[in-house]
Amino acid sequence: MPALLKDKVAIVTGGGSGIGRATSQLFAREGARVVVADIDQEGALETVKMIADEGGEALFVKADVSSEEDVKHMIRHTVDTYGRLDVLFNNAGIGATAKATEATSEHWRKVLGVNLEGTFLGCKYAIPEMIRGGGGSIINMALSWPKSVSARPLPTVPASTEWWVLRRPWP
Numbered sequence: 057m058p059a060l061l062k063d064k065v066a067i068v069t070g071g072g073s074g075i076g077r078a079t080s081q082l083f084a085r086e087g088a089r090v091v092v093a094d095i096d097q098e099g100a101l102e103t104v105k106m107i108a109d110e111g112g113e114a115l116f117v118k119a120d121v122s123s124e125e126d127v128k129h130m131i132r133h134t135v136d137t138y139g140r141l142d143v144l145f146n147n148a149g150i151g152a153t154a155k156a157t158e159a160t161s162e163h164w165r166k167v168l169g170v171n172l173e174g175t176f177l178g179c180k181y182a183i184p185e186m187i188r189g190g191g192g193s194i195i196n197m198a199l200s201w202p203k204s205v206s207a208r209p210l211p212t213v214p215a216s217t218e219w220w221v222l223r224r225p226w227p
């Protein structure tokens with residue numbers, strides 16, 4: 057079967073661990089050149105090495121997805137290096153198990169910054185490059201936990217922010 061992402065360029069945020077790492081490897085196996093973006097340099101470089109060891113092509117960009125400057129740089133560096141951008145996986149996400157009554161406002165804002173604003177910023181700066189290249193695909197990671205704010209010890213904050221990613225525009 058032909059590689060599905062031959063000659064494509066993909067960015068995976070949070071590519072230094074877990075789902076982001078596995079997706080980066082999969083994209084590379086399918087022929088993409090992969091930009092592994094993460095705040096965790098060590099984890100991301102490990103992903104890049106795993107891809108290189110399999111004969112794939114990847115590079116690391118240090119980026120905090122909640123920082124507009126970092127996201128702009130992530131997109132710019134990708135296009136400067138590979139000439140185009142075809143796929144963005146907005147995967148980076150954080151959270152911690154906390155009841156609504158115990159979570160702090162500071163933590164709430166931090167999680168919103170990464171899980172929601174990070175997704176917005178990725179789309180904002182990737183879309184113009186994709187249009188320039190004739191099209192592209194954006195995958196936004198979400199969490200379908202139905203309780204947005206709970207008194208129970210569920211991962212209240214990440215669940216509620218990533219749940220909003222799933223919301224369709226009104227009506």
Ligand SMILES: NC(=O)c1ccc[n+]([C@@H]2O[C@H](COP(=O)([O-])OP(=O)(O)OC[C@H]3O[C@@H](n4cnc5c(N)ncnc54)[C@H](O)[C@@H]3O)[C@@H](O)[C@H]2O)c1
Nearest residue numbers: 070072073074075076094095096119120121147148149170
């Ligand atoms: N694991 C699950 O069962 C599950 C289920 C549904 C959704 N999700 C979501 O999938 C995504 C990945 O989950 P995972 O289990 O692989 O998590 P993980 O913690 O293993 O990986 C997250 C990665 O994101 C990076 N990261 C954190 N903050 C960042 C930031 N500000 N900028 C850039 N990178 C940052 C981390 O360094 C890490 O490498 C998350 O958004 C998570 O909420 C996970």
